[in-house]
Amino acid sequence: MNSRPTTAPAGSGTHTTRRSRWSQYLVLTKPRVVQLIVFCAAIGMLLAEPGLPDLRIAVPAVLGIWLVASAAAAFNCLVEQHVDRQMQRTAWRPTARGELSNTQALVFSLLLGGAGSALLYAWVNPLTMWLTFGTFVGYAVVYTVVLKPLTPQNIVIGGASGAMPPVLGWAAMRGEVGPESMMLFLIIFLWTPPHFWALALYRAEDYRRAGLPMLPVTHGSEFTRLHVLLYTLVLFAATLLPFIYRMSGWLYLAAAVVLGAMFIGYAWRLWRAYSDALARRTFRFSIVHLSLLFAALLLDHYLMPLLS
Numbered sequence: 001m002n003s004r005p006t007t008a009p010a011g012s013g014t015h016t017t018r019r020s021r022w023s024q025y026l027v028l029t030k031p032r033v034v035q036l037i038v039f040c041a042a043i044g045m046l047l048a049e050p051g052l053p054d055l056r057i058a059v060p061a062v063l064g065i066w067l068v069a070s071a072a073a074a075f076n077c078l079v080e081q082h083v084d085r086q087m088q089r090t091a092w093r094p095t096a097r098g099e100l101s102n103t104q105a106l107v108f109s110l111l112l113g114g115a116g117s118a119l120l121y122a123w124v125n126p127l128t129m130w131l132t133f134g135t136f137v138g139y140a141v142v143y144t145v146v147l148k149p150l151t152p153q154n155i156v157i158g159g160a161s162g163a164m165p166p167v168l169g170w171a172a173m174r175g176e177v178g179p180e181s182m183m184l185f186l187i188i189f190l191w192t193p194p195h196f197w198a199l200a201l202y203r204a205e206d207y208r209r210a211g212l213p214m215l216p217v218t219h220g221s222e223f224t225r226l227h228v229l230l231y232t233l234v235l236f237a238a239t240l241l242p243f244i245y246r247m248s249g250w251l252y253l254a255a256a257v258v259l260g261a262m263f264i265g266y267a268w269r270l271w272r273a274y275s276d277a278l279a280r281r282t283f284r285f286s287i288v289h290l291s292l293l294f295a296a297l298l299l300d301h302y303l304m305p306l307l308s
Contacts, residue, residue: 024094025108028077029070036287037069037165038062040188043294044169044181047247047301053173060123061172065165067116068132074109075140078102080148086210089203120172128172135164149211152218155200159192166294183241184294190235191290194228194267198283201225202276225274228282229267236260239293248297249304255296263289 042062045053077084077095084096094100100108113136120129143158151157163185170181197215200207201224204216216224239256242248266282 024099027092027094028074028100028105028108029112030073030077034066034069034073036291037162038066039291040165040184040294041065041169041172043298044166044184045173046169046298047166047180047184048170048173048178050305057124057172060119061128061169064116064120064124064129065132065168065172067112067119068136069116069165071109071111071113071116072136072140074105074112075136076144078105078109079140079144083210083212087203087206089206124172125175127175127177128168131164131171131177132168135161135168138164150213152213152215154213155196155215156193159189162192163188179245180242180247183238183245183247186238186241187235187293188290190231190238191286194231194235194263195283195286195290197224197228197231198270198279198286201228201270201274202279202283221274222271225267225271229264229271232260232264232267236264242297248300251304252296252300255300256293259289259293259296 042058045058045061077093080090081093081095081102084090084093090096095102095105113133117129117133120132138161139158143154143161147154147158166184166188167177167181170184171177200214200216201221204214204221207214208217215227236256239260240253243250243253243256263285266278266285270278270282
């Protein structure tokens with residue numbers, strides 16, 4: 001548990017040099033994933049107010065959510081270190097390589113989670129703290145420990161935790177969970193399966209070797225590709241809800257239609273003529289899709305009142 005190898009395990013491909021201790025802890029927090037989480041939470045905060053949010057609440061809310069999300073990522077790396085060693089895309093993580101011991105990873109996760117929760121409780125509101133803590137439990141325990149190794153529907157059920165950031169941001173500013181934030185929750189919830197299944201399609205052998213029942217492993221590529229397409233269709237319908245509810249205007253609607261059509265196009269081609277390269281492009285576009293969709297919602301929120 002305390003060994004410190006200087007090279008990555010076989011199959012990891014890259015990251016073969018020893019990293020600084022700071023870099024090891026930073027990698028443990030999955031910065032790219034947490035960046036998207038914080039972005040979605042910030043969108044929820046901005047949309048919750050007609051003007052700019054109160055920075056005295058928004059800044060500690062962003063920081064607290066970032067800390068708790070990073071804690072969940074670190075705990076995930078701790079729990080899944082044996083699985084990570086079997087997968088090319090995760091074998092370089094510091095817990096998988098043995099650069100950080102179980103105790104170090106656990107203490108780091110607890111410190112981040114405790115600091116983030118205290119910040120949210122003291123400087124934001126108890127509701128946001130408890131919702132964020134529940135999200136931590138949902139991802140780090142329910143999804144990682146229970147669902148992921150047991151069912152191919154892991155990413156569907158576990159996606160509820162990943163869909164919470166805009167709800168957290170909304171609750172931070174409003175002190176309540178409104179229907180608008182639940183629409184944002186639904187969009188991310190429906191976006192998550194096609195996003196992750198596109199990844200799982202071209203990483204199927206990794207998941208099979210690790211013994212994880214991802215959908216391409218248990219039901220095959222064609223079945224998974226069909227479900228990617230079906231989910232993009234349902235997702236497209238969900239992205240229209242903010243306009244139907246009058247939460248947004250025509251600018252957002254135009255962006256939602258264009259981005260949704262592009263995502264459906266990727267999913268259609270993936271279903272009809274699969275290739276690993278296309279699956280990779282679909283996975284990458286899914287990130288662009290969600291980022292631009294929420295950016296359009298934010299732009300609409302501030303620009304449309306000025307233009308009307």
